[in-house]
Amino acid sequence: MSKNSDSKPFSDWNGTPPASSYWDGFFEYHANDIYSPDTNNRTVIWTGQDADFTGLDTSYWMKLDSYQSGSRNLEWVNYEYVTYYLNRHTIEAMYHQLDLSAALHGEAKRWFMGIDLSKRAGRRKGYGDLAAFSICAVLVNKKSKERDYHPNQLDENKDPYFRRVELCLDSALGFDKSSIRKSYGEYEAEYRKKLVLDYSYQRFERAEKFHPMPPGEEGGI
Missing domain, CATH: 1.10.472 (Cyclin A; domain 1)
Incomplete structure (x- = not known):
């Protein structure tokens, strides 16, 4: 591979990011910008009253939905999106x-x-x-x-x-x-x-619909 000034080194999630604030640097270096997450996610994790979470930890799925929707990233909250x-x-x-x-x-x-x-x-x-x-x-x-x-x-x-x-x-x-x-x-x-x-x-609006899709529809869980 030829050297290129714009190329980036391999991102190893086990590595230590070059930043003074550990978690800020960790996610900015290894992942997306935590302050501007992609909120136009295609997957909907249904947590409505008709959702069946038998034997599952509901809070886990709600937390996962907040992560992948862009409203939260561990301890950070995207207040503008919320x-x-x-x-x-x-x-x-x-x-x-x-x-x-x-x-x-x-x-x-x-x-x-x-x-x-x-x-x-x-x-x-x-x-x-x-x-x-x-x-x-x-x-x-x-x-x-x-x-x-x-x-x-x-x-x-x-x-x-x-x-x-x-x-x-x-x-x-x-x-x-x-x-x-x-x-x-x-x-x-x-x-x-x-x-x-x-x-x-409008930049926060999902690409598919305003309303989340019920279980069984394309993109739903």
Whole structure:
């Protein structure tokens, strides 16, 4: 083999990396960049309620999934990816709870995922759920011809799905009607303007689907 200035020596996992911080240097030298892992993995390790882990250690598989998905690398956590993952599930859970039409799913997700929740409402606990609810409510109010919801309506006139989630926001997270009206007003005003969203989250999206595939499908375990 001819010598090349760009060539790298054989990587021996039993060797000692040339770095002052042992583990940082070990993974950067012998593997991928631990701070920018490849999150577009093709394998899905299913840990849903219908997963069969009879005789197996569930925590082991959940930990393995976090490693290969890019959210964790031993003691390091990819917080940016974890935030994306949690936000994605928040808005998906919300529009399913509210029974939004499929036509509004994408728009609700783009709006919610494109805002910085950390800069809103003092990062109060549960604010993400309130924001997701408000976004869905504004979209239904502005774009749906079949359904009607506004926080100022009488309770008996409200869409039953929205009314049920309203009660949950109050009882579980302490967002009363006044808080919901205020949040709705803020997002309604934002909707009237040209939305300025950050789409950088899309780099974390898996190549196949947003939703993990159930056992038995291609790429699932």
